[in-house]
Amino acid sequence: MKKKTIAIDMDGVLADVESQIIDHYNKAYGTNLTKEGIQGLSEEEAFKERELLFEILNKDNFFRTLPVMPDAVESVRELQKNFEIFIVSAATEFPISLAEKVAWLGEHFPFIKWENIVLCGSKRIINTDYLIDDHCKNLDYCMGKPIMFTAFHNINQTHHLRVNNWKEAVAVLNETL
Template sequence: MKKKTIAIDMDGVLADIEHQLIQHYNKANGTNLSKESIQGLEEEEAFVDRAVVRSVLNADNFFRSLPVMPDAVESVRELQENFEIFIVSAATEFPVSLAEKVAWLGEHFPFIKWENIILCGSKRIINTDYMIDDHCKNLDYCMGKPIMFTAFHNINKTHHLRVNNWKEVVAVLNETL
């Protein structure tokens, strides 16, 4: 029997981009944003200086040094037993991120085959049974079942099934077997 497929986003789902972006943004702007202070804000509201954001996201080693989300490695490995996993990241907007994301995945998720890594611009063409992402702009076009991973910018969104951490992801998807 063919395994069901899952598309998993990187930034904000596998990799903790919030913490690092806040640190870099505060350093560049002399601000004191925190995870708590940006809860419920859209990205553009939380990080008003978009030029600084673009500069940070285009900086060497930003994506390569992101911390892994708690329980992500073990959870993806467990899900891989019953699902075909694809890592899908909208990476082409920040070209420096392409090689860094591949290297990051190789270090933290070496069990994901290279052909299951999709670095793209738009996720509208992704056709998997499930998509785990933190952005509604990607989940709204999901051809399968969208699963929203909680992030500061989606905390007030309610139109997709929400998971707050990787243990919840595993529980939700194991229920589908």
């Protein structure tokens, strides 16, 4: 019997990009943004200095040093027992991130085979049974069942099934078996 498939986004789902951006942004711009303070804001509202944000996202080692989301490693291992897992990241927007993301996955998720890592531009081509992502721009085009992973910028979005953390994601997906 063929396993169902799950595509999992990296930034904001497996990797805590919010904390990393806030830390770099505060240091570079002299602000004191917090995760709590940007809840419900769009990325443009939270990080008003767009040029600075793009500089940060294009810095060497930015993506390589992202913290892992709580329970992500254990949860993906658990899901791998019953699902085929693909890691899918719209990485080509920041070309420097390509090698860094592969190295990050190798360090934190070495049990994910290289052929199950998809670094792309648009996720509209991804055809899996489920997509876990924090951006509606990806979930809205999901060919399978979209699952929105909570992030500051999607708190006010309600048109997709939401999970707030990895334990909830595992519970929701295990219910589908």
